[in-house]
Amino acid sequence: MSPRQEAVRLPMMQPLRRPSIIDQAELELRNAIYVGDLRPGDTIPEVQVSKQMGISRSSLREACQRLVRDGLLTQIPGRGLFVTTMDARTMSDFIDYRLGIEMQSASIVADRVAGLRAGGDDAGVAALLAPLRETLERTRRALEAEEVIEAGNADLDLHLQIAEITRNRFLISSMNTIVILTRMGSFSDPLGYGVRADLTEANARLLDALDAGDDSRARAVLRETLKELAGRLRSGETHQELVRDPDLLESDGPEWTTLGEE
Template identity: 75%
Template sequence: MTSRPERVQLPMMQPLRRTSIIDQAELELRNAIYYGDLRPNDGIPEVQVSRQMGISRSSLREACQRLVRDGLLTQIPGRGLYVTRMDAGTMSDFIDYRLGIEMQSATIVADTISTLHRRGETAKIDALLAPLRASLERSRAALAAEQLIEAGNADLDLHQQLAEITTNRFLSTAMNTIVILTRMGSFSDPLGFGVRADITTTHEALIAALAEGDGSRARALLRESLQELAGRLRAGVESDVVRDPDLLETSGPEWTTIGEDTGESV
């Protein structure tokens, strides 16, 4: 007679779930801010937005609170929620934060590449840096076509990819918010959205430093680039920047009021 197997004792675990409506609403709002559909100082009217998304107001509130936590939205008592405008003080703190994340990312990537050099695994180095080189070429093509938003997208994507290459999920998650905050800073610039004219030269130098495993040089280039960004957005210090005057102002999004609250629970 076959004996019954002993019952396996498992640790306490949370039940698995699909992406929730709140997660989807948060992602929609993040994307709208990143792509400029929502600009600094634009309001988020709760009734209209919840109806347009087809979700309950309570679900929208929870999604918005996540963005408030990350600094993407600002809640003004008695007035509601607005896309954050990056003032001088906020920009100063933000640049310090971004420096910490990116400098650590560059250190990890450079150390990894140094190890690969010692092993003679050059093919792996090329594969590791391929996403950065792809973003560089996107920037080059976009600037040549005078597509400034796309050039900015490629720039931010390169920095996001730098964090992704580390395989450190905390750095990647932090950088995901950082790229949106950087975009908000660019749209907060009173002179209008701009991209450095020499952005591809800066990217080439950064990739070259990483390819050599030179973490010190890579960190110095990142610090120089971010200090330039801080001076431009925080203090109005102008450098060689290409601007699009059509991106200076926004009249705000046109929220529809079609449909009714679904009252769904998540």
């Protein structure tokens, strides 16, 4: 007798789809905020943006709601959508959040390095940390050339790479949003976008701690760095020498590109 075939009860599932126009619109908006085409306080003109993107207003609204969820946009009833301004309270909460994500990422990487060192795999450690060292060199070159925004880009890339090394998709996803929120905080600084003059040295200390597999030292470096950033963006006060680019305070407004345009 053949075994009885019982009906399998499946949960309701949505059909799989390729990346949609809404996904692309979300990415376009995120990029515009990251590079500074959209600054804190800027409005999102729905008609203009949807027309220039070549999408419907309903699709744009859905993409914008994803950014509202992540804190990148703020919706004010009766007034519309605005790029979030990182005030003192928001910045304080954000730095606490960023510390949690980054310190966990650093701990995972340091533990992995410690395991490789214990097994005598120094080459494995070098390969694991090679992307970070390349990005650190980018930071040094940018500061020497007085390219402030590129130095900031390299710094954010390095912190994102640490999360990527963990291969933890939740940490990586969180860091992708964190780098944009950090950029927004920097653009909210009324004294102009700036980075620490000793940015290379600060990140080198972090890499040295990771290279040694020293979890506690890596976390301590992150804590010092992020607490300094929080204090600077909350009050403008800092004990660190800064390199600023006052031209980045000026904006002619967002320059929208059509989706799919090369």
